[in-house]
Amino acid sequence: MASIYISAPISRETKAKQQKGKPRRREEMDLNPGCKDKKSIKQSMLLCCKLYISESRNHTALDSIERAARLDGETVIVNKFQDRAYNRIGYTLVSYIVHDSTGNIIYSPLQQTLLSMVEAAYEAINLELHHGAHPRLGVVDDIVFHPLARASLEEAAWFAKMAAADIGNKFQVPVFLYDAAHPMGKPLDIIRRELGYYRPNFMGNQWSGWDMPEVLSEKPDEGPTMVSRARGIVMIGARPWVSMYNIPIVSTDISAARRIARTVSARGGGLPTVQTLGLFHGEDSTEIACMLLEPNRIGADRVQNQVEMLAAQEGLDVEKGYFTDFSPEMIIEKYLKLISGAESH
Template sequence: MAFNPSCKDKKKSIDQSLLLCCKLFISEARNHATLDAIERAGRLDPETVIVNKFPDRSYNRTRYTLVSYVVHDITGSAVYSPLRQTVLAMADAAFGAVNLELHSGAHPRLGVVDDILFHPLARASLDEAAWLAKAVATDIGNRFQVPVYLYAAAHPTGKALDTIRRELGFYRPNFMGNQWVGWPMPEMLPEKPDEGPTTVSRARGISMIGARPWVALYNIPILSRDVSAARKIARMVSARGGGLPTVQTLGLVNGEDSTEIACMLLEPNQIGADRVQNQVEMLAAEEGLDVEKGYFTDFSPEMVIENYMKLISAERD
């Protein structure tokens, strides 16, 4: 949708109160030229700010955290956000530079642009984040001919991301028991996508796109190369394995001498990092394993907003 000049006059009044955040996960972290090209595409529009970037070479996966505003029409419906075109520009750069058939890494993935998650910030609503998620899903499906699966608030029934991933075989390594290499599935998908074709380009794979309240990403290193032990601990910590509610986990190889429990805290204000850390340490001790202090891979929502305001102010000065 073309930008309505009348919206431009409203920008300064909504920057601090109606913001949307996008976490964009790209299946690449080893080719610096590719990452530079993706990042340049993300900086073309000064109204969108890349507030954080987290590459993991072992996982061969990079997450970009983007923020911008959302504009409404006279009825109060969301009609425009600079994030939409910025995400598409970064996706275009990624699809042009990354071939999933040649990709390998220790983190599961099903696509070059593997996951796009939108969060409301400040006074923005989840409905606004879902609107943008669905708009971007349509764009990705149509423009790049990539199958897209919607999840959480962007899905008509709120279908969970991990449910869709499980249906598509996301969690099953296809190389050496702990790595994901190339395209691991048939070209005909077992589940019909919400947008885009039902057949898959092996070079591009598929994309997951969703909207939900803030999710915290917290990783806990285990000082052991035994990925089966890490997976056992991860399973026991997770809600699915009877552990902590609203916590999802993966036990993954990360580096030559360690593994890691990658945690997704779906309600971090209810079940936070300290509780997850304590649980992992307790279970690891039972296995005779040492654990390092975990780390967040992204800022808190408050820090994301603060960094956005600083960066956007610097751009305008």
């Protein structure tokens, strides 16, 4: 059984690093713990964190991770999406942000909850023993922060950078920052491509263990250049809301799925702001896994229609796609209900 880590008090050096570069609030944002009650703080300045872990079959490991998430009731899991074929799980966490009287960030309960879950994941999962149909570079594969309600992208990026420093240094894993958390705004897909994320290493369509160099040629943003084969690498970023939408294809022809995915994607000359992967998904199907970077501009219906058209040209049937998470509005609603329920007991 994995042990759950509760961090020691923050050092003076870490506190200084956290204060450096803190975003100041806009003047109209007057929330601070001295002038607003706790309920208004919990409802107004919200931070969402999506934590993707390379495991979905080991229930003991998942139970350990979820126990860690419950150590602090101020952070709630509003959604959990797991896929056995991909051997991957995604947690959607939400909590509030607290500022001081001058508008600077003090903390969010999400910080400690995230660290506890990461600790539990590293204790319970060994990447060398992992096998699945979804690409990954680490046990804790991806962490992304989204602002909700009245929070800003700048604040989400600040928390992403603090998480990167904590995780990289404490757990000695290389961390690469992306999007708003990266100094130059480097996109996630470019960093992943540089690190070999999209190259299957088993049967041409799956990922197994760790078979990349143990010394990175490119220095990570946090943590060592040496890679632990058991833990791998973690990506941490901040970005506006992104929708994840998967479209099943009733075929095991992975080459056809990849052709369709490529043609639909912006990179392949298809739909702008759409990123795709053609993935093997169980014994009788494949999927087009889609990342909609601007879902209000190019939505799921348009992507679905495009995939159906291209699949028909290949003589393949397509099922209705599905989202792997709720909309931001529904996530806020679920968070508020869960918090209200917890406080009424």
